[in-house]
Amino acid sequence: MVGQPTRVAGEFIETVAGGEKVRAYLPAPLPPEPPLDVAQFLGIYDRARGAIGALDGVTTLLPSTPLFLFMYVRKEALLSSQIEGTQSSLSDLLLFETDETPTVPLDDVIEVSNYVGALDHGMRRLRDGFPLSLRLLREMHEILLKSGRGAGKQPGEFRRSQNWIGGTRPGNALFVPPPPDRLMACLDPFERFLHLDDRTMPPLLRAGLAHVQFETIHPFLDGNGRLGRLLVTLLLCEAGLLREPILYLSLFLKAHRDDYYRLLQEVRSTGRWEAWMEFFLTGVAETAEQAAETARELTAMFERDRQRIQAFGRSAPSVLQVHNLLQKRPIVSIQGAAKELAMSIPTVTKALNLMMGERIVRETTGRRRSRLFVYSEYLALLDRGTEPLAR
Template sequence: MKPYIAHELPLQNLDYRRLLELVGEANAALAKYDGLLQGIVNPAVLLSPITTQEAVLSSKIEGTQATLDEVLEHDAGIQMDVFKTQDILEIVNYRRALMLASDYLRDRPISLSLIRQMHKLLLDSVRGKDKEPGEFRRDQNWIGAKGCTIDQATFVPVSPLQLQSALDDWAQYIQDNDIDALLQLAVVHAQFELIHPFKDGNGRIGRLLIPLFLYQKKKLASPMFYLSAYLEENRDAYYEGLARISQADDWDGWIAFFLKAISVQATENAKKVHEILALYEAMKQRIVSITHSQYSIQILDALFDRPIFQTTELVKRTDIPKQTLLPLIRQIRESGHLKVIQEASGSRPATLAFSELLNIAEGRKIL
């Protein structure tokens, strides 16, 4: 099988009549979601569990087995077995790479330098750490069954001799404006996956680029749009759509799939944000009523930022004096709003969970 030859961008001869309605639906759904984001004072805190859930699902597509609550338990300091910890660290790195890029984009556009930084962080001390983190590949790679030869591969990405040229064209395309930003994003994501510039981690970097691109193009007030739930649920169609580009030049089919994914996921994301905002407003009243404390809102924000926590860690994070905070947490716990993950034992503090928020982020009851 010969290496893939990257299409020249922007694409020509797309079937805009087929895609026009899907473009309109995707833009409308995304605009509604962005309207919600713009109404949140601190989305990074309030929607923190959704960000972690995106990291969980994007990594799951690549084979990790950790869940949202396990990642948050790890964040809280609960020890896991070595295999579970390895999966969790991959997810934590994904989240760190997103935060790094979000900070970078405040005053600079997406660049190949940023992508290399993200990749280096993504593979830091985890599976793939021996695959030259932060470096574009210098060898030919291929995709197929484990142990297959290049002749047995299902896909052979761009030749290393053509890689830099393909990446430069791709990076320039990101800075330009195509006929529509969401249609352009579909092309950006697919072209990156087909170029496959790294030895490992290409899928995760490609999915990380989705909210970053939308933020750069001012389609979102903050880079917090997560598509991995849809892509994980429709994993076969996701990979088949990418494969049909290389096999049959079916860009129209891929773009149609991607636009539908945006429409469906924007609606689902908006529903979750509505539920989280409603919970936040309800909990403001409840915690004030329960604690009668000047620290009520500060505690609530900390619960939303990290809904699984150890009590001593919460003291450090809020700077509320321990002798003041612990009785307030006990009151909230006794009211039924916090569940015990791990009781205090000896010098080990209790680990508690704000289950109502976790269940919304997960989309089902987990605690």
């Protein structure tokens, strides 16, 4: 890249892992030296900043921001876990949360559900005034790995052994993060950077730098990728750029995995922070623009379906109650909806049958008992881009 500053992004040190000598990497503290050449990515920074502002504004216009967040967070949890190799679908997660049987291994779905819990915890703590800190990251990690495949990987604790990325052992790995005895020497300045009060380092840039640094330090035995992606949204919420945790990069990173991993390595090997920031900000801009458009589409869809339901006459009030529930849970059973809404089974059955007649919902099982109904268009809209990655 023309004008690329020459900088040292870190250093390799020799250590022993698994009985063999390996070269582990120690990142230089943030911010980079020399400072970022913002002129190289100023155009995409302005676009990303504008897209974030527009997305934050759209959420205030939604008829029910909590309902949108409920589903959008689940989509992000799914995508983030898919990058790590799970095969769940959005329907699998919703079936799991409705106490129905998913179509994939249970550990896959539990992993996604834990992600939702970790984000909820992090946002609740930030709103209570707790700072974004190493302690909060450990708390979230404990929830992220509390059950499923990661339960045996020291949930909530920084690693005490060497990990690596790629390869079958440290000796043939693509990348070896800092040794465990050097971990806190990297994490302490990282935590200070999270709290940096510097007008020349706006939150969007700080989030982009922090994500790479966290992934490079790789402080946990498992879950670093998912927590590192959550870190971006938490930083923007803490800084006040977003009122709700509604920006997620996993769909962009899933679609550009090769570029993502290549640019992480280039930062480590040659200090190409500007190339990374251009990629990161492009992801922020595209993701924010897509999320704002999705919110607008959902708002229009809900209103259109409400208008159709109003034509049901005396049945309309009860059907609208079931429709409101479907906005929160796009897959429901008659028994589950009746219990949650404190309505009779015949009333719920009639409401769902009326909506089936208008093709607002469809029945998915073909059974006479224990039937499941899905809010088809809603789920299809949210399902965009969530096809599991090929193994």
